[in-house]
Amino acid sequence: MTELIDRLFELQDKDYAAFQAKLTPGIAPEKFIGVRVPILRSYAKDLFKRGGYEDFLLTLPHQYYDENMLHALLISQMKDMEACVAATDAFLPYVDNWAVCDIMSPKIFAKHKPRLMEKIEQWSISDHTYTCRFGLEMLMTHFLDADFKPEYLHIVADARSDEYYVKMMVAWFFATALAKQWDAALPFVEKQLLSPWTHNKTIQKARESFRITAEQKEYLSKLKISK
Numbered sequence: 001m002t003e004l005i006d007r008l009f010e011l012q013d014k015d016y017a018a019f020q021a022k023l024t025p026g027i028a029p030e031k032f033i034g035v036r037v038p039i040l041r042s043y044a045k046d047l048f049k050r051g052g053y054e055d056f057l058l059t060l061p062h063q064y065y066d067e068n069m070l071h072a073l074l075i076s077q078m079k080d081m082e083a084c085v086a087a088t089d090a091f092l093p094y095v096d097n098w099a100v101c102d103i104m105s106p107k108i109f110a111k112h113k114p115r116l117m118e119k120i121e122q123w124s125i126s127d128h129t130y131t132c133r134f135g136l137e138m139l140m141t142h143f144l145d146a147d148f149k150p151e152y153l154h155i156v157a158d159a160r161s162d163e164y165y166v167k168m169m170v171a172w173f174f175a176t177a178l179a180k181q182w183d184a185a186l187p188f189v190e191k192q193l194l195s196p197w198t199h200n201k202t203i204q205k206a207r208e209s210f211r212i213t214a215e216q217k218e219y220l221s222k223l224k225i226s227k
Contacts, residue, residue: 008043012034015034017032040073057087068094068097071091075106077107091104096130098165101165102133109138113143123136129166132159132166136159136169139152140172172205178202178216182216
């Protein structure tokens with residue numbers, strides 16, 4: 001593991017570390033090595049091909065933010081569904097920020113939708129902020145297109161939380177759902193089935209979307225809840 005961390009420091013950009021620290025509140029600045037994401041992706045891809053990273057995945061918690069980013073990128077490349085699920089479940093409790101949560105998106109999930117839905121139903125009710133957020137994000141990523149079912153919207157609407165990064169994920173999800181599944185998602189806004197803050201944030205994000213028509217945006221603006 002020392003060799004791996006040494007390599008991350010070889011790829012270090014201190015200015016980027018300072019920049020990333022400002023975008024990731026709650027994480028101490030000294031936890032950021034400062035490896036830019038494209039470089040980290042390239043390193044993760046090379047490391048995955050070469051192998052020898054397995055002990056790294058088992059060594060939790062990590063000391064640095066960049067280690068967690070690398071961990072998430074390695075999981076995202078795993079080719080066996082059950083191994084990927086196990087690695088994801090082992091890692092999620094240690095995810096402590098939005099960036100690591102959001103960069104993790106295993107490709108293998110797209111090939112195992114029923115199994116993924118089982119896990120989404122578990123992750124989305126977790127009390128751990130980023131486990132819940134990850135579950136909702138996977139639902140948004142994989143189940144708002146051909147595999148969409150209206151009942152999936154209730155999974156997100158029921159994810160009540162005071163945590164900012166969960167509320168933002170719910171708003172992001174419903175804004176995306178309005179763009180992709182307008183008829184099914186709209187009643188959740190019309191009937192005010194989301195918390196007031198999330199309701200208004202959903203409308204804001206939807207009105208910022210290029211995928212929603214001007215007429216739809218005008219209608220949504222009339223549904224905003226006044227404080």
